[in-house]
Amino acid sequence: MVNYWLMKSEPHVYSWAQLVKDGSTHWDGVRNYQARNIMRDEMALGDKVLFYHSNCKPPHVAGIARVCREAYPDFTAQDIYSKYFDPRASPDNPRWMMVDIEPVSELETIRLPDLRANGALDGMPLLRKGQRLSVQSVSEEHFQIVCAMGGISKI
DNA sequence: GCCAACGTTGGC
DNA sequence: GCCAACGTTGGC
Numbered sequence A: 001m002v003n004y005w006l007m008k009s010e011p012h013v014y015s016w017a018q019l020v021k022d023g024s025t026h027w028d029g030v031r032n033y034q035a036r037n038i039m040r041d042e043m044a045l046g047d048k049v050l051f052y053h054s055n056c057k058p059p060h061v062a063g064i065a066r067v068c069r070e071a072y073p074d075f076t077a078q079d080i081y082s083k084y085f086d087p088r089a090s091p092d093n094p095r096w097m098m099v100d101i102e103p104v105s106e107l108e109t110i111r112l113p114d115l116r117a118n119g120a121l122d123g124m125p126l127l128r129k130g131q132r133l134s135v136q137s138v139s140e141e142h143f144q145i146v147c148a149m150g151g152i153s154k155i
Numbered sequence B, C: 001g002c003c004a005a006c007g008t009t010g011g012c
Helices: A016-022 A033-042 A112-117 A140-149
Strands: A004-009 A048-053 A060-073 A097-111 A135-137
Touching (some): A004 A140, A033 A060, A048 A097, A048 A140, A097 A112, A112 A140
Parallel strands (some): A004 A048
Antiparallel strands (some): A060 A097
């Protein structure tokens, strides 16, 4: 069974264009337990992902990606030179996990205000006030609606 | 740049 | 285990 997710990235840190250029990437730097648990326990190979650009004007969904490797230790937590270094992480207890994703399809930019304006997306976690989770669930229905808004009819 | 919302830390 | 203080996220 395929599940659907949304992953946030600040475009000046790691953008959709960079993902396309790289072909795939490891989703390092998640330091929130809820987001980690989703990646560790729920994300499976082939799951679809809305790639969301946060902290930019306007915030928007930029593309569709896919999980191409399931959870494994986020090695940046054990790299003292990484800004994501966590002294509590060790080989025995890596503490933080990541998945790999790869691009599937570019979307016409879907701005947050347009998502908010679409009543069919009522209840989407992303649109809840104060929602900060960087990895979050999306229902299949909402996922398909967003794809349609971005010019992709069926994925 | 502001600040509301939320998560984490650590003293007690 | 509570909760105040603090740090971060991210829309605006």
